[in-house]
Amino acid sequence: MNWDIIQGKWDQLKGSVKQEWGELTDDEVTQINGDRDRLSGKLQERYGWAKADAEEKMNDFLRRQG
Template sequence: MNRDILKGKWNQFKGTIKEKWGDLTDDDLLQIEGDADKLSGKLQEKYGWAKEDADRKVDELLRDDS
């Protein structure tokens, strides 16, 4: 799935994201608003991952849903 599609399916993804990455709060999800780059940045912040690792995790999430 293309990263741009995350914004269109954001409401569907929020539950999956909270299950997968429980450290993300509702406020975090409001700030992210379906933006894959913001999600990646928030994962870096919360989990201390490198940018490449966070990007890979987001891409895996999108790929698994398609």
């Protein structure tokens, strides 16, 4: 699964995103709307991760969704 598919299925994946990253609020998850850069930024902000760490976590999430 790639990020184009994630964007298209965002409404279906919101629950998985909230389960994976529980510190994100419902409003933030809605605002992210499947946008990779927005998600990365929010993860960096909420968890204090470096960009590379956020990208790694997102890629792991992506692999598990496929």
